[in-house]
Amino acid sequence: MLKLGIIGTNWITQQFVEAAAASKEYELTSVYSRHEESGKAFADKNGGQVYTDLDKFFNDGDFDVVYIASPNSLHFAQTLKAIDAGKQIIVEKPIVSNPDEFAQMKAALAEHPEIHVFEAARHIxxxxxxxxxxxxxxxxxxxxxxxxxxxxxxxxxxxxxxxxxxxxxxxxxxxxxxxxxxxxxxxxxxxxxxxxxxxxxxxxxxxxxxxxxxxxxxxxxxxxxxxxxxxxxxxxxxxxxxxxxxxxxxxxxxxxxxxxxxxxxxxxxxxxxxxxxxMIAEAKDFATVINDPKNPDNVRHYQTWLHLSEIxxxxxxxxxxxxxxxxxxxxx
CATH class of the missing domain: 3.30.360.10 (Dihydrodipicolinate Reductase; domain 2)
Known part of the structure; x- marks a missing residue:
């Protein structure tokens, strides 16, 4: 069971957390929100420890995978922080704002080959x-x-x-x-x-x-x-x-x-x-890759998804x- 942390407590986060639970592959353990009240309300409904400081969330939070559903412009910096923290990463679309940010993200991934970044383009x-x-x-x-x-x-x-x-x-x-x-x-x-x-x-x-x-x-x-x-x-x-x-x-x-x-x-x-x-299908697909990252089919799928994200x-x-x-x- 993958331990899940989330950034953001809006409706799409709720939908993903429900999909993650339905997939039987994830357990919500950590919730980050800028506001204590909204974070507590989300955790009371879904579980998880609440953090209002992003650094503490990444340093102290007990999770393997982070789902990022913050405003679009924040995806890039939060993804880099997650890579540095050694977390597997699922980012709501659009993954980053422009090709320069995407190139920097790929460079960071090259230094941490054990980390995966998935864009949550659910319908594909x-x-x-x-x-x-x-x-x-x-x-x-x-x-x-x-x-x-x-x-x-x-x-x-x-x-x-x-x-x-x-x-x-x-x-x-x-x-x-x-x-x-x-x-x-x-x-x-x-x-x-x-x-x-x-x-x-x-x-x-x-x-x-x-x-x-x-x-x-x-x-x-x-x-x-x-x-x-x-x-x-x-x-x-x-x-x-x-x-x-x-x-x-x-x-x-x-x-x-x-x-x-x-x-x-x-x-x-x-x-x-x-x-x-x-969102159940994507939650299952991401878990399959994370749980068996060296499987040749999983390697191929991940590389295809990342390449599609870049295009x-x-x-x-x-x-x-x-x-x-x-x-x-x-x-x-």
């Missing part, structure tokens, strides 16, 4: 994601794709009220692209590879972050369009086009229902009913540059 670990990839391999031609993930954030109400929630500020490396956009960029990179060219048409907020936007990823012979947003809802399905055949997803990130429409007009459901908690990070950065979205983290 689910059966339905892999089912799409398998179906793509059988399609003779790929002619393009339209992938949509637009979901109204409750934090946007705060923004409209004149506040600046972390997720909607450049200060904390926020915005629609860095949040929901990560899912569809992961889709495109995993299914089609790194694009040759990118464009991002962002709708800016007063903070300089993007509330929504349309990205176009260019490949040899086709384009992939990404529709993303945190200040509105979309109920459009997502599609991958062959010539006469098409894969239709109810949602490019949730992947609850996936239908293959064949060239002859027939249809086939290629999805399974997902877990109630969508996604690069594509997100290139998209931001196209829209002139700059984070303070870019200028360090």
């Amino acid at each position: 670990h689910e059966h339905n994601f892999r089912a799409i990839r398998k179906q793509l391999a059988s399609m003779e031609t790929i002619s393009g794709a339209t992938l949509t993930y637009m979901k109204y954030s409750s934090r946007y109400d705060e923004y409209l009220a004149g506040k600046d929630p972390n997720v909607f500020t450049t200060t904390f490396s926020g915005g629609a692209l860095q949040d929901l956009g990560v899912y569809v960029v992961y889709d495109a990179v995993t299914w089609f590879g790194k694009p040759n060219r990118v464009h991002y048409y962002a709708t800016p907020l007063r903070t300089g972050a993007d509330g929504k936007g349309v990205a176009v990823l260019g490949y040899d012979g086709f384009d992939v369009t990404l529709n993303i947003g945190k200040n509105t809802n979309s109920y459009l399905p997502s599609e991958i086009y062959g010539v006469k055949d098409t894969i239709v997803m109810d949602n490019a990130a949730e992947l609850t229902s996936v239908i293959y429409h064949a060239a002859d007009g027939s249809t086939k459901r290629i999805s399974e009913e997902p877990d109630d908690n969508p 996604v990070n690069s594509v997100l950065f290139d998209l931001r540059r196209k829209a002139s979205i700059v984070f303070p983290a870019d200028n360090k």
Whole structure:
């Protein structure tokens, strides 16, 4: 049983802790929060010793694996601290703010080869994601794709009220692209590879972050369009086009229902009913690698995931540059 420490006590941390418990691979032992009250409330519900000092958390906390779910701009420094502390690391997406931070993180990992850093891109670990990839391999031609993930954030109400929630500020490396956009960029990179060219048409907020936007990823012979947003809802399905055949997803990130429409007009459901908690699959996959790190399959899986993280990070950065979205983290 892996001992788990967490940084952050928001809703996504609660979901991961529940997934970790459901996987039967982790036990929550340590909780870090900047605020004693919120940390105690989380620990009272889920267990664990509470820390409000990050150094004490890493030095005194009894845990093997840390799950980092702090504001985006803090991921990099906290990941480096975790590497130095000898902890296995799961970081909520986006893993870091830019390619320079990613390169520094890789350099730190090279000095600690026993440590793994996993980006919590949960959907790529689910059966339905892999089912799409398998179906793509059988399609003779790929002619393009339209992938949509637009979901109204409750934090946007705060923004409209004149506040600046972390997720909607450049200060904390926020915005629609860095949040929901990560899912569809992961889709495109995993299914089609790194694009040759990118464009991002962002709708800016007063903070300089993007509330929504349309990205176009260019490949040899086709384009992939990404529709993303945190200040509105979309109920459009997502599609991958062959010539006469098409894969239709109810949602490019949730992947609850996936239908293959064949060239002859027939249809086939290629999805399974997902877990109630969508983070269970990733929790199991990460535990498998951590528990048996020298297994050749586990080594290969980890290297694949880290490489995907690096490409996604690069594509997100290139998209931001196209829209002139700059984070303070870019200028360090």
